[in-house]
Amino acid sequence: MPPIRIWKPEDFRLDPSRPLYEQFVEQVRAMIAKGELESGTRLPSVREAAGSLRVNPTTIMKTYQELERLGLIVTHRGQGTFVTESEATIVNSRRELAREAVARLEDTARSIGLTLDQLLALAREKE
Amino acid sequence: MAYANDLQNGFSRTGSVKAPAIRCREVTLRAKKKTILDRVSFEVPAGSLAGLLGPNGAGKSSLMRILTGMVPPDSGQAELFCAPAGPERLGVLSFLPDRGQLPPYLGAGEWLQLAAGLYPDWSEARKEDLIVKLDVDPGQRIGSMSRGQEARLQLLTCLSRQAPIVILDEPFAGVDMVSRESIAQAVVGELADGERTFLIATHDIREMENLFDRIVLIGGGRLLGCHDVEELRASGRSVESCYRDVFA
Numbered sequence: 001m002p003p004i005r006i007w008k009p010e011d012f013r014l015d016p017s018r019p020l021y022e023q024f025v026e027q028v029r030a031m032i033a034k035g036e037l038e039s040g041t042r043l044p045s046v047r048e049a050a051g052s053l054r055v056n057p058t059t060i061m062k063t064y065q066e067l068e069r070l071g072l073i074v075t076h077r078g079q080g081t082f083v084t085e086s087e088a089t090i091v092n093s094r095r096e097l098a099r100e101a102v103a104r105l106e107d108t109a110r111s112i113g114l115t116l117d118q119l120l121a122l123a124r125e126k127e
Numbered sequence: 128m129a130y131a132n133d134l135q136n137g138f139s140r141t142g143s144v145k146a147p148a149i150r151c152r153e154v155t156l157r158a159k160k161k162t163i164l165d166r167v168s169f170e171v172p173a174g175s176l177a178g179l180l181g182p183n184g185a186g187k188s189s190l191m192r193i194l195t196g197m198v199p200p201d202s203g204q205a206e207l208f209c210a211p212a213g214p215e216r217l218g219v220l221s222f223l224p225d226r227g228q229l230p231p232y233l234g235a236g237e238w239l240q241l242a243a244g245l246y247p248d249w250s251e252a253r254k255e256d257l258i259v260k261l262d263v264d265p266g267q268r269i270g271s272m273s274r275g276q277e278a279r280l281q282l283l284t285c286l287s288r289q290a291p292i293v294i295l296d297e298p299f300a301g302v303d304m305v306s307r308e309s310i311a312q313a314v315v316g317e318l319a320d321g322e323r324t325f326l327i328a329t330h331d332i333r334e335m336e337n338l339f340d341r342i343v344l345i346g347g348g349r350l351l352g353c354h355d356v357e358e359l360r361a362s363g364r365s366v367e368s369c370y371r372d373v374f375a
Contacts, residue, residue, distance in 0.1 A: 016336055016365035019357060047319035054311045055337040056176065057319040 004042045004080075007053050020055060021062040025070075028063070032072055032083060033094040043073060043081045146209045148173040148292050148324035149194065153203035156189055162348055163189045166203065169343050169353045173208075173291075174321050176314070176338055179328040180370055181345035187328045188225065190345065191296055194326070195222045207292060218248065220292040221285045225328075226300065231270030235263055235280050239287070246288050254287040260313050275306030282310055286317060292324045293317070299331040307334050314338065336366040344373050 012027050014020060031037040043049070046064060050057040064081065067073040071089045075081045084090065102116070109119035149171040156164040164186045171177040179187050192198045193205045196214040205212040207219050229238055243249045258265065261279040269277065278298060285293055299307050311334055317323045318338075329335055336356075344352035351373045359369055 014337070016367060017360060017363055019360045020337060047316065050315045050319055051312050053337075054308065054315060054334075056340060057315065058340065059337070 004044055004048075005037065006044060007049050009053055012053070020059045021066065024059065024063040025066045028067060029070070029072060029093055029097060032090060033097050037083055039083055039085045039087075039090070041083045043083065045080070145173040147171060147206075148175075148208060149177075149326060150206045150209070151190070151194075151203065152206075154190070154193060154200045154205050155202045156186075156193065156198070156348075157201050164193075164200070165348045167345070167348075167350045168203075169350060171324060171326055171341065171343075173324050174318075175340040176318055176325040176327065177341040177343055178332075178335055178339040178366075179326055179343050179345065180332070181351075182374060185345045186348040187345055188296060189348075191222070191294055191326075191328065194294060195220060219290055220294060221288045221290040223281050223285045223293075223295045223298060225296040227281060229269045229277060229280065229284075231268070233269055234265065235267050235269060235272075236265030238269060238280070239265065239284070242284050242287070248289040250287055250289055253289070254283065257283045257286055257313065260316065261309055273303065273306075274301040275303040278302045279306055279310060282313060286313065291322060292326070295325065295327045295329075297329055298327065299329055299334060307331065311335065311338060332367055332370060339366060342366055342369065344370065346374060 012024065014023055028037065043064075044052065046057055046060045049064075050060045053060070064073065068075065068081075070093065071086065072084055072093060073081055074084055105119070106116045109116050112119075114122065147170040151170075152168050153166045154164055154168070155162070155166055167186075167190065179190070181187055189198075193200050194207070194212050196212050196216055199213070207216050210216070233241070239254060243251065243254070257263075261283050263276075263280050263283055267276070269280070272280070282295075282298060285295070298310055302310070314325060314327075315338065318325070327335065339356045342352070342354050342356060342359075343350065344354075352369065354369060356366060359366065364372075
């Protein structure tokens with residue numbers, strides 16, 4: 001049985017003005033994409049996670065529901081919840097994260113009147 | 128779906144299916160010429176955690192005295208699971224008063240034995256479990272405890288009862304950080320089981336803001352706001368910013 005990853009409050013950076021579960025989902029997705037949270041790692045139960053993170057159990061429940069919907073975690077009855085072992089799912093997730101990051105960068109470029117390519121070119125210019 | 132069982136067992140806390148654990152309708156309390164509570168109306172769904180927020184003197188303690196049956200409202204209704212609050216409802220709620228004092232000459236274990244004899248809904252099994260979770264030393268004399276140690280013992284006493292509604296008045300006042308964290312963790316554990324409803328009056332928004340399902344803001348005896356915290360955050364506000372908007 002693989003060891004259980006215990007969540008600690010220091011694992012996450014939370015903005016109290018945004019839904020917490022969205023932030024948990026984003027940050028767990030990133031951990032999985034980075035390989036910081038390995039395939040097959042066993043995750044704590046909703047109750048254990050809520051306790052160690054000191055957040056409302058409903059928040060964790062929504063987080064796990066969304067991660068399961070994304071296919072990033074799977075629950076095996078009687079055994080627990082695990083990070084997916086599907087390499088394809090993780091690659092897709094990484095691609096999705098990359099797309100989102102680029103979209104944010106394009107917004108930044110637009111806010112100063114540039115396209116993404118212009119932004120990158122400008123940043124690389126030597127003075 | 129894996130969490131369907133959780134939804135059935137109490138995580139569906141929208142309040143539409145279950146009766147609200149606490150409901151106040153136009154609750155008013157007067158003393159001589161002064162209005163202490165002025166037509167306060169709000170609900171706390173069963174199985175949820177509501178924060179009662181507001182400055183000192185806002186009327187929070189008076190509201191809790193009404194809910195715990197110590198004093199009746201002058202008008203309006205205060206209900207616990209759809210029946211009027213009153214001294215005969217003590218079996219349905221567990222109350223931890225502000226700076227409530229336990230007998231200093233008793234050891235923690237002796238106090239817990241006394242409490243077990245006092246409350247018909249006492250659970251030895253819960254007590255044993257919580258003694259570990261709240262790190263209480265049964266041999267320690269209450270008079271020699273720090274504020275944090277005493278607060279943990281008080282919460283232990285409250286939660287070893289099986290009463291479905293738990294009302295805490297400033298459980299973190301003067302309590303050290305580690306004790307505050309284990310108190311918050313114990314409350315989370317109770318919420319996770321889906322069988323308890325909490326109403327917590329506190330100034331310690333930082334420790335609790337990730338736990339509140341709902342916040343009820345009381346100022347000058349009036350209800351100044353009642354917000355579902357998820358909805359608050361979805362609209363870009365934090366519990367703290369909401370408090371500041373109302374009270375600053």
